[in-house]
Amino acid sequence: MRIGIADTMFAQVDMAKVALETIGEIHQTERYTVPGFKDLPVACKILIEKHNCDIVIAFGWVGNTNLDEMCAHEANTGLISVEIETSIHILKVFVHSQESEDPDTLRKITEDRARKHTLNAISLLKGKTELTPLAGQGQRQGGEHRGAL
Amino acid sequence: MRIGIADTMFAQVDMAKVALETIGEIHQTERYTVPGFKDLPVACKILIEKHNCDIVIAFGWVGNTNLDEMCAHEANTGLISVEIETSIHILKVFVHSQESEDPDTLRKITEDRARKHTLNAISLLKGKTELTPLAGQGQRQGGEHRGAL
Amino acid sequence: MRIGIADTMFAQVDMAKVALETIGEIHQTERYTVPGFKDLPVACKILIEKHNCDIVIAFGWVGNTNLDEMCAHEANTGLISVEIETSIHILKVFVHSQESEDPDTLRKITEDRARKHTLNAISLLKGKTELTPLAGQGQRQGGEHRGAL
């Protein structure tokens, strides 16, 4: 199986590096680096269409203005459109810089989210009920799990 | 007939369990569990396209930040796109954690909504006027019916 | 000609009834009742695609929270997508419960809007310039006409 990894120059943490370390030798990978997160949808489309990826992980980094949040919305809408068109999962791993003012905390959130979503991608490649044992369990990426109510 | 059930690890209540109990032996089911609700549109597309589901119930759980609400909007927009593309109903069963601060109340809302929308799915499979006797009657899922004005 | 009528159990007024009375024997009709207004786009698609409707009237009822307004936005976006895909008009007749706190006033607004938009649908079936004599005349459905400036 082949995992696509799309990332940006805009991000302030190299999330693709975390993904590549997590995947190791388990699957082949294809990387695509674009300027900013609004360039991710077409990059993912190309990874799926031309590079035959079976799943893609898209890493976005969102600045802290309202405009940044609107752009993140546009990027996510585009990524979901590509998923629907291709019937291929794209894990949308976005870190919003407003999640923490402390650079160390923000880097830890980022690395945790990148690692957990890479593991999710590997699970999704195994089949549609691979994650079912964790359904409704309040799982979180980038923070502590919440658990079931 | 076959009912698809798409749910998430992010949710804090196992809504698919309520749906499966409600459906019982009436119809076949196919389940697909994804990490979060933004992964639901492509999962529903796959349930329809590859697993031949005649209707799908998508269970989402929305956190209580503005960002969560925006993500819910993106997910719903994607789900509606899949419905339009496939001409298959997807019941969009979303619980917003801001609907109640009390965990017990929130769980009851969730279970009521999951059960009622599963019954709606079963009705929609019977034909386009199955629900007509209740048209304009202020029916609610997750709370008391409002009735006609 | 055949007019599709899509309505919901969520609404608190039976708008389809007003439409059916207004249409009378002029045209054939096909009705489709769904749970809530976010289910309208796919219902309209099915009315057009499988039931050969030449125009559709979609009746939606919007609750008074911000979340309801966002859902109405998603439904309208979906309805416009179906129109574009099929090249068939869907009259998007939405009543927002915040339009009046008084139930009687709200019911009158609703019935006026349902009736006027049904007449609009009948006019649109006659051709693209049938409504031209009223162009720029500040026509309103659910309230008094405003007139030209």
Place this chain on the structure above:
Amino acid sequence: MRIGIADTMFAQVDMAKVALETIGEIHQTERYTVPGFKDLPVACKILIEKHNCDIVIAFGWVGNTNLDEMCAHEANTGLISVEIETSIHILKVFVHSQESEDPDTLRKITEDRARKHTLNAISLLKGKTELTPLAGQGQRQGGEHRGAL
């Protein structure tokens, strides 16, 4: 060449009249009048697809509530979708009634915008660099040009 003109009964100024006077005998025209601006996308699709228009001018009039603004957003999103699908320009000429409280001023804004955008449509029909001499010059429709910084 054939110019499509889509307008509404909702508007309070007859913008299509301004357009028709501006076009005069230069090009053929096809007019399509719909109830409100959310009906414009499918009307423009039909003008392009069935009436072979080479460009379309869509005239919308937006009321002064938040809901009106959201509807304008939905209409514009739909119009852009039609442009992308057909590779035909649709000039989106929207007047927001909140642009002026004075009816006379609002009518002047409207007529200026309608006239200038009609001239833009005529220019676009001549080729993709017809407007290049004015690129970056702060041109405005419905108000004074701003000029380059």
Place this chain on the structure above:
Amino acid sequence: MRIGIADTMFAQVDMAKVALETIGEIHQTERYTVPGFKDLPVACKILIEKHNCDIVIAFGWVGNTNLDEMCAHEANTGLISVEIETSIHILKVFVHSQESEDPDTLRKITEDRARKHTLNAISLLKGKTELTPLAGQGQRQGGEHRGAL
């Protein structure tokens, strides 16, 4: 390789000029000037489809009202749709006039962003890992790079 350049009369800086100087003799170019930024999506579609551009740079200029921001959102959504449909990158180079009240500063931001994104376009034409050495490095267009955390 051929680079498409789409720009507007609405903008107050001639960004296409900066792009053309930066590209020089390296690649062929095709320019398309439209009235405002909401006209950019279809222009880019035409540049790709009819003028065989391998990448496009779209230059938009956003006024300082909420309505302008909403229009920018619509334009960006459309541009991303064209990218997905054609599998061709469109660099979305938008300047928001609210980024600075000082005309000189705003012009410098604009020229820096136009130049850097033109260089990004040239890099993307070389392949999907051309920008990978800068991944996660907090690169910015129109301002100082932020660097990695």
